[in-house]
Amino acid sequence: ACSSGVVTIDEISKILHTDTRAKVSDLQICIRNVWNFCKSLQVVAMNSGVIVNKNTGAIEFTITSGGKPFSNAKDTIQKLHVMGIATYIASGDRTDKLLKMADYLGIPHENVHGISTPPVKAQIVRDLKSEYGRVIMVGDGVNDIAAMKEADLAILSEQQFCWKPKMLTDAADIIIRDVIEVIDIVSGDLSGYSSRDQNSCADGGKCREKSRETDSKR
Incomplete structure (x- = not known):
């Protein structure tokens, strides 16, 4: 993965x-x-x-x-839900582990995709694009590149402060240092689209301080 x-x-x-x-x-x-x-x-x-x-x-x-989860990960997800944004997890981790994290973050089980390889993550984004008006992908690793390229907007998180290869930074439209920044990005992104359009935010399993x-x- x-x-x-x-x-x-x-x-x-x-x-x-x-x-x-x-x-x-x-x-x-x-x-x-x-x-x-x-x-x-x-x-x-x-x-x-x-x-x-x-x-x-x-x-x-x-x-x-x-x-453990980033201290503001749960708050970020809750604010996205209040804004009417559906959230998803696509990760290479086992589903049973992801479901426990989803319960903590408040993400529905049906929106959790475990054991997701890079091609599977990309397909998940394509499927979401057929369901929603706009899809934003948040990732932090090379295994997220394929999905980031498929998304309408790709956000790269550097919250773990580790070195990112050029191929990863090149795939991102926006680079953030704190996951809470997603709220302002989504708010600004929505301003250019009709309020009738639904939107989703897919997370490559990175609202977690994994390393x-x-x-x-x-």
């Missing part, structure tokens, strides 16, 4: 089945370290996985990430 290109299931399956270096204990160490940091948080999301190298055909790292604590192990 973190690739901007197409990675097939067969390619990944072959690496996972033939790798001889990675151990289950490597992943357990990552999970334990991140959980010790995050367990005191009121709302937390954790994900674990591996990073594979297609060139070497091996598992390079096991990784666990955990974090606040990350642990990886070779």
